[in-house]
């Protein structure tokens with residue numbers, strides 16, 4: 001099936017993202033209502049920006065012996081739908097129509113297993129660090145596009161859907177700024 005010319009998405013792939021297929025995904029449950037965006041932060045090793053380690057992690061090609069930190073995550077098979085670099089460059093690893101592996105044990109808006117019916121967006125960053133203007137710009141345009149394509153009604157951080165276990169994107173992320181850029185009330189997002 002071919003998407004119409006100018007379509008934002010083709011089989012769940014966003015036209016303005018660089019595509020790099022991850023093997024880490026599966027089908028969503030039948031009838032899944034994709035109504036949640038989950039914002040994350042990641043950098044490998046933590047706090048070091050600009051390399052290709054995150055892309056390698058999500059495609060199972062990371063050299064686990066390249067850094068001591070990687071020993072602790074050796075063999076990890078994870079993915080997110082999207083990854084936004086510090087310069088705002090956008091990558092996509094899994095079709096939004098498929099289930100990526102970013103949330104783990106999680107619960108939000110009264111439902112568990114958030115991987116089933118959410119879209120995961122990783123920002124290159126570190127919990128506690130601020131994020132770049134270019135990242136907010138890309139996140140806003142991506143979120144607006146996703147809102148057009150999917151019945152998105154909720155946006156939350158990994159820290160909110162897995163409290164006590166996860167802390168990303170952390171206090172350096174400006175939720176009111178994201179809300180303003182999407183025309184949402186601050187109360188539509190976690191604070």
Ligand SMILES: [Zn+2]
Nearest residue numbers: 040041158168
């Ligand atoms: Zn996360």
